Amino acid sequence: MLSDLANLIEQDHLALDAFVKGNPEPLKSLFSQRDDVVIANPFGPPAKGWKKAAETMDRAATNYRDGEIIGFDRISEYATTDLGYIIEIERVRSKVGGSDKLVPISLRTTTIFRREKGAWKIVLRHADPITSPRPAASIVGE
Template identity: 55%
Template sequence: MKDVELDKLIQQDHEASTAFCLGDPEPKKRLYSQSGDATLANPIGPPARGWQQVVAVLDAAAALLRDGKPTEFERISEFETADLAYIIEIERTTVKIGGAEERSSVALRATTIFRREEAGWKIVHRHADPITTPRPVQSIVMR
């Protein structure tokens, strides 16, 4: 059975992505667990662990974005239990990155894990990367 509160959090997360693409990380931060085991692995840096590191990474990443908007959240998979859930999506966005004057199209493969905490459902982990199409095995070799 679908948890209404979890569905609400996922919708809020999608809405927070709009603010994030405009350079505002605050709505996204409000959805995160503030626990020491919260993690974030975004496409522009190494994984962050713990509330303070997650906040720092969200602030730094949002500062690089402006004038953007998500265009699609393509759900690939989802699963939930009473206290844990995950979604895997392809997130498509148009956004100005860094000093660019033109919007770029961005597609990210994103896995988000949610956990029920005392305050309700929270994001406990997110991993996003640009791998949305097949790649040759050589692409994983570090140069």
């Protein structure tokens, strides 16, 4: 059972490679389509429910072009027979927005997986650019 989760994590990493090339479909195919699915990315507020999550992934993928995965630094992982998570630093290079320059991007990510009808699915993905210490003032809104 947990080897199935390891396979899904590998598929997730391959799907992220497509994502930074501008293609959200492989990643979307790994997500639960239930009402409690959540995606939280650096481009906007969290989206809950499959319809909003899918729209958010579509919109986020339009920010990337010609990207590639550099690597994944696993910080933590845990799994039971029906629920699991990974925390990683994802490192990619991509063209972002209107830029024609490949730039390095590092994201702190948390991904939660759930077994649904015998198959593992992603139920939450949170990604943000906080990968190093920041001053307390950095959390104060404008």
